Amino acid sequence: MIFIIGGNSQGKLEFAKGLLGLQDGSIADGEECSFHHAFDKPVLNKLHMLIKRVLAEDIDPMEFVMAGIERNPSITVICDELGSGVVPVNQADREIQEQVGRIQCSIAKKAEKVYRVYCSLPVLIKGIENGA
């Protein structure tokens, strides 16, 4: 599994497409994909939006996401980093921020490679570039 994180609008999806040589049809969009098929495609984009939607349905997002990755262990997951602002005043926002952070930690521990994309530049923070 490859995990790609970074701030909003940093070029994560473009990097993933280039890295994997993918077309648009191979990418699930966490903002609108069905929960059932979220992890079926080679790439899941916008994991943070999927977590937000799952939370709104009262489903445990950690269990949901980790089970999805278990079913498709070669998936590439893309997620926005959300945790580097002041803790939100709104409780629901705090919940999303915390859940996204914890799930990111769990995914990063399982991933062979973790890339952080910064101003379109991919920085490999875990794993070896040409290794497993």
Place this chain on the structure above:
Amino acid sequence: MIALICGGVSSGKSEIAESLAVAVNKGKLAYLATLSPHDDECGKRIERHRQMRRGKGFETFEFPHNIEAYLDQLLPYETVLLECMSTLIANEMFIGGRNPHETIKAVAADIRRLSQTVKNVIIVSSTVFTDFKGYDQFTQNYIEVIGKINCDIAAFADVVIESVCSVPVIHKGKREISQYEDLF
């Protein structure tokens, strides 16, 4: 060793800080907690951290602010893990009633005294610098104080690590960290 461990909310920074504190420590370990359980949500967070620390040998002290007044209690310890700097700053400003300038001065002095009192000081702090929610002046001051104190600590720390979804990104002190095999 003086080490600064930064990261966003729920980024795994505590776990990294605890592993580092345990690895460098050869004497007694103290955990300096700055968060008070003022509601259920904080209570749960504190409990989660207690569970994480269990069995690692930390003795817990609660000094929500004004650390200087308690330094004598830390003399027998070799390693102190302070968690979290952003809460300490909030307490100094909002409970202690210090203005931003006084807060920066007081906290910087406290951290220096702490590092003269014990051999290893591991400080957990927050990164709160990459969003824009149109904060009021009060919050903006708070963000700036955290930024200035993080910079001040990073300048005299041996090691600066950023936790990015639990992956330690070492910004300073790669050589010091490399002494501890299998740390991360």
